[in-house]
Amino acid sequence: MHIAEGYLPPLHAAAWTVVAAPFVVHGARAVVRRVREDPDTTLLLAAAGAFTFVLSALKIPSVTGSSSHPTGTGLGAVLFRPPVMALLGTVVLFFQAVLLAHGGLTTLGANAFSMAIAGPWIAYGAYVLVRRLGGSLGPAVFAAAFLGDLTTYTITSAQLALAFPDPTSGVGGAFVTFASIFSITQIPLAVAEGLLTVLVVRLLVRITPDELRRLGVLRPGRGATPAAQDPQKEAST
Amino acid sequence: MSRSTVTNVLLAVAVLALFAIPVLFVPGEYAGSDGQAGEAIEATGYQPWFTPVWEPPSGEIESGIFAMQAAAGAGVLGYCIGVARTRRRAQLAREADAPRT
Numbered sequence: 402m403h404i405a406e407g408y409l410p411p412l413h414a415a416a417w418t419v420v421a422a423p424f425v426v427h428g429a430r431a432v433v434r435r436v437r438e439d440p441d442t443t444l445l446l447a448a449a450g451a452f453t454f455v456l457s458a459l460k461i462p463s464v465t466g467s468s469s470h471p472t473g474t475g476l477g478a479v480l481f482r483p484p485v486m487a488l489l490g491t492v493v494l495f496f497q498a499v500l501l502a503h504g505g506l507t508t509l510g511a512n513a514f515s516m517a518i519a520g521p522w523i524a525y526g527a528y529v530l531v532r533r534l535g536g537s538l539g540p541a542v543f544a545a546a547f548l549g550d551l552t553t554y555t556i557t558s559a560q561l562a563l564a565f566p567d568p569t570s571g572v573g574g575a576f577v578t579f580a581s582i583f584s585i586t587q588i589p590l591a592v593a594e595g596l597l598t599v600l601v602v603r604l605l606v607r608i609t610p611d612e613l614r615r616l617g618v619l620r621p622g623r624g625a626t627p628a629a630q631d632p633q634k635e636a637s638t
Numbered sequence: 639m640s641r642s643t644v645t646n647v648l649l650a651v652a653v654l655a656l657f658a659i660p661v662l663f664v665p666g667e668y669a670g671s672d673g674q675a676g677e678a679i680e681a682t683g684y685q686p687w688f689t690p691v692w693e694p695p696s697g698e699i700e701s702g703i704f705a706m707q708a709a710a711g712a713g714v715l716g717y718c719i720g721v722a723r724t725r726r727r728a729q730l731a732r733e734a735d736a737p738r739t
Contacts (some may be wrong), residue, residue, distance in 0.1 A: 403672045406685030408679055430721075448718035454711030458704050461657055466666015467674060501703050502690035503672075561675060565682050579675060586671045593656040600649040603642070608722045 402472070402515050402557040402583065406505025411637065413564045417512030422492075424518045428487030435481065439461030442481075442612050443619040445605070449477030450489040452601065455492050456594065457516075463586040471594040472553050476601060478521035479528045480616055490517025515556035524549025538606070538618070539599050546598035550591035 409417070413497050436443050456473030463469060477486045491513040497503040526544040531541035562576035572576075606613060613619040640645075661668070698735035 405672065405686070406690045407688030408676060408684075410684075411687060419693050444718050444722055448715055448722075451711040451714035451718065454735075455715060456711075457687045457712065458707035460670055460704075462660045462668050464660045464664055466660070467671050468667060468668045469671040475691060496707065499691065500694075501700060503708075504722050505688065505690060507688045554705050557675075565679055565684065572642065578678060582674045583671050589656050589660070596649050596656075597653050600646055600653070603646060603649075604719065605722070607642075608719065608726045610726075630727040 402469075402512065402553050403494075403504035404508040404511050404557065404560065406498070406502065407507055408505070409508050409511055409560070409564050411507075414442045414507045414510065415561070416510075417508075417514055417560065421487075421510040421513040421518060422493075424484070424487040425491050425513060428484040428489075428491070428517075431482070431484040432488050434533065435485065435492060439615065442616060445480060445609060445612055445616070446477075446485070448605075449480055449485075450492075452476050452598075453486070453489055453493050457497070463589050465586045467582075469554075469583070469586045469590055471597075472516050472520055472550050473589050474516060474521045474553070475524040475542070475549035475594065476598050478524040479542055479545050479598075479602070480613075481619060482520070482523035483525045486521035487513070487517045489513035490521070493517075511560050512557075515560065519556045520549040520553035524553040528615050533574055538602065542599050542602045543595040543634070545592045545595075549585065550594045551587055554587045555580065558583050568591075 432446070435446065453473035453476075456471040458470070462467045472490070474486045474490050477489055477626055491509070494504055494512050496511075496515060498509055508569045527548045528541045528545035531544045532538075536544075555638050558576055558579035562572045565575055566572045566576065567574035567630050602618075606619065610619060614621055660666075694703055
């Protein structure tokens with residue numbers, strides 16, 4: 402999903418930067434507010450940022466015979482809501498643009514929009530929807546990470562299609578071309594990211610239940626400090 | 639092993655299988671999709687108008703920096719999980735002791 406440096410025409414690059422900037426600024430304020438108001442969850446915030454950092458560094462093979470990388474933004478979007486990921490995701494993209502020539506500064510706005518804004522928001526929407534429909538935490542987290550990952554790549558395809566419409570089939574035809582490069586490769590990776598995110602959340606439920614309850618991920622009461630009721634049972638698991 | 643642990647192991651195995659199966663059974667060059675999209679753009683005759691401010695001088699250096707990115711992330715993630723786990727254990731121990739005092 403990294404659109405390379407200089408690969409978006411100046412007008413498109415500027416437009417996406419203008420679109421993404423307010424989200425990132427709002428995200429930065431959301432991070433500061435969260436750390437100030439609830440310092441105990443800072444550890445989880447760091448974990449969510451680190452998760453994105455790891456996953457977006459890994460180029461992973463896919464069944465299409467090409468490779469791509471997951472985004473890792475679903476976890477943070479579920480735990481801390483999407484604005485926080487707008488900042489964390491953009492930091493990752495900036496690091497890769499400057500030190501790895503992967504993505505770019507001119508395309509930072511477009512890439513931030515797909516990976517740090519659209520992906521997390523769709524992920525969060527999917528999570529809320531599954532929970533509202535009565536789904537438990539696992540399926541909701543899977544849906545979030547899977548759709549967040551896939552959305553990022555679909556948005557990248559759309560951004561490139563808008564910038565490089567096919568001379569005969571137009572924007573639609575170009576979208577099919579780019580989506581067939583990105584999205585098909587991405588499906589198995591999105592499944593893997595979904596499963597991995599579920600695994601991490603299961604781990605966090607075990608070791609940080611109080612923080613997750615405060616973040617609204619675990620419902621109050623449900624599994625509430627089982628230790629207080631039955632310390633032996635909890636300690637033995 | 640508890641049922642929860644079995645589920646976790648199965649999840650981890652499924653993730654690894656999703657990575658390994660393509661490499662083992664699907665022939666291909668495994669080029670990056672970002673690069674393929676770049677080629678598709680160049681095929682339209684487009685010339686990039688801006689070049690990266692700095693590029694890793696070789697593929698080896700580049701993969702090294704990628705490895706550093708992953709290592710930094712994994713290190714922080716592991717540290718956070720370790721701290722949270724210790725904190726939780728201490729909390730459970732306190733709660734277990736409380737009724738007796």
